[in-house]
Amino acid sequence: MSNQNMDNIDNNYKSDTELTIQFEQNNIKTEKNKLVINENRILQPINKKINIKNKFKYKKKGNVILIYYNNSNKPQIVIGPEWRLFILGFSFFILYSFLIFIFTFGHTNLIFEIIGLILTLIQLSCYLLSFLLNPGIQFKRPNKDDEDSERCNYCGTIKSLTLKQKHCIICNVCILGYDHHCSWTGKCIGYKNKIYFRIFMFLCIFNFVYMIILISSTYQMYPS
Numbered sequence: 548m549s550n551q552n553m554d555n556i557d558n559n560y561k562s563d564t565e566l567t568i569q570f571e572q573n574n575i576k577t578e579k580n581k582l583v584i585n586e587n588r589i590l591q592p593i594n595k596k597i598n599i600k601n602k603f604k605y606k607k608k609g610n611v612i613l614i615y616y617n618n619s620n621k622p623q624i625v626i627g628p629e630w631r632l633f634i635l636g637f638s639f640f641i642l643y644s645f646l647i648f649i650f651t652f653g654h655t656n657l658i659f660e661i662i663g664l665i666l667t668l669i670q671l672s673c674y675l676l677s678f679l680l681n682p683g684i685q686f687k688r689p690n691k692d693d694e695d696s697e698r699c700n701y702c703g704t705i706k707s708l709t710l711k712q713k714h715c716i717i718c719n720v721c722i723l724g725y726d727h728h729c730s731w732t733g734k735c736i737g738y739k740n741k742i743y744f745r746i747f748m749f750l751c752i753f754n755f756v757y758m759i760i761l762i763s764s765t766y767q768m769y770p771s
Contacts, residue, residue, distance in 0.1 A: 602616055602617050602618075603615070603616055604616075604618075606622075608684065608686075608720055609702070609718055609719030609720040610628040610717065610718050610719040611626060611627055611628065611684070611718050611719075611734060612625070613625055613681075613684075614626070622681055622684075623681075624679050625679070625680065625681045625682065625684065626678075626679075626733065626734075627678075627718060627732065627733035627734025627735070628717060628718060628733070628734070629717070629733045630678075630733040631733075632730050632731055632733060633678045633733040636731045637671070637674060637675070637678075640670070640671060640674065641671070644667045647663075647758050647761070647762070648660070648664065648667075650762065651663075651761050651762065655761060659761060663754070663757060663758070663761065666750055666753065666754055666757070667754060669746070669750060670746075670747055670750035670751065673743040673744070673746045673747035673750065674732070674743075674747045676740065676743040677729075677732045677736070677740045677743045677744040677747060678732050678733055680739055680740040680743065681739050681740070682722055682734060682735045682736060682737030682738075682739055682740045682741075683710075683722050683723035683724050683725075683737030683738045683739045683740075684721065684722060684723070684737075685699075685704045685705070685706075685707065685712060685720070685721040685722070685723050686704070687704055687705045688703065688704060688705070699714050699721050700714075701714045701716075701719075701721075702714060702719070702721055704721050706721075707723055710723045710724045710738060711723075711724055711725055712724075712725060713725035715728050715735045717735075718734055718735055722735045723737055723738055723739075724737045724738025724739070724741065725737055726741050726744075729744070732744065
């Protein structure tokens, strides 16, 4: 066999070997890409959960817990120190409404039952908002420009000139537009949650009278 034929065989063998190696390398890259894609698919929901957790931040001021969402400078939720009483009161209203609904269901006009249900839902929503919303905690601290401003003797915050401000001893914070401290909402009632609290109290009285009339009419229709 001539030297030229031997060289051709060697060249063909080298070409085949190079193609085989290149093919194997491409397969390895493809497998690696598949692993990366699968890993991203697995980690994506985990990263979402981590991001959700990172969006919520908790901080304590005085005796209340402040909950911030999405890196906001103002707390979206404020939990008062007497939150257990709120859970007790909220559970009572749910149980009370449920029992009244069961007692009168099918014995009165459907329109009256729907009205009562809507009023009860509004009442519970306002009660929940009174519990969750920031009542109006004063966060403003004195700086160089506020040296002559009047400050709270307890927490050192600047007293507002436009809204009534009072330091609550139970919550241990200053409340703007302070109305009173309500143990059944777990915290104070201020200018930010006062409207929901008043709607809740109005509906408490209205629903109580409404339920008495509803039960009385049911008893008259079905005395036995």
